[in-house]
Amino acid sequence: VKNYTTLIHGFCNKGKMDEAAKLLEELCGKGLYPNVVTFSAIINGLCKQGWVDEAAKLLKEIYGNGLYPNTVTFNSIINGFCKEGKMTEAVELLDRILRCGLYPDTVTFTAVINEFCNQGRIEDAFKLLEEMRGHGLSPDTVTYTVIVRGLCTAKELDKALDLLEKMEREGIKPNVVTYNTVILGLCIVGKSEEARNLLDEMAVKGCAPDIFTYNTVLRAMHKEGRAEAAIDLFNEFTSKGHIPD
């Protein structure tokens, strides 16, 4: 069953849901029974295709198979609703997790917080962050990164930088995605110099800038007409063994 599930997951990731369905039939035809992980993989695949309603139907069928969905199963559908902007449904499902005697986890909350941020509902995002803490869950690097991104999109760079510091104080290490997010935010508002400083800072703190980081800052410098700064940075980029694309 594990091997079948791995294959099914692979097809689902490529959006080949028909192939995944065939494998599921084949699995059943052999007298084997799909388990929660198998169903969750398919449910996630359906959600990624934008077929959340199909996924929700399949969620109901799980029970008929004598199985119970777990937190991961719900997380996939919650994320599916979020990606369609259906926050009412997403929050409803979050409540349902609790009623099922399951526990939402950091992934559950982060998925919903992320979509609130995408919709510019930063207040709701922070509220949910508090609610998450109320459940004894701590935000992790991804949670903070999505909120930082929400603040950057809202052009609240000061708050984004504050939050970056706050997470570090809490012992949650920003990673390259976190830094790239803030750096992009700074570049969008025309602060390539601060972006460059942050690039240096992340390197000092042991987080190596990647191609995305350099690309973002170089483009911003070019846009701001800072040719010399761009050349300096480009030379640093190549001297570190990176190959420009």
Next chain:
RNA sequence: AAUGAUUGCACCU
């Protein structure tokens, strides 16, 4: 073996 985050903006299709 399954779930959450960075490729903005403008232009054009």
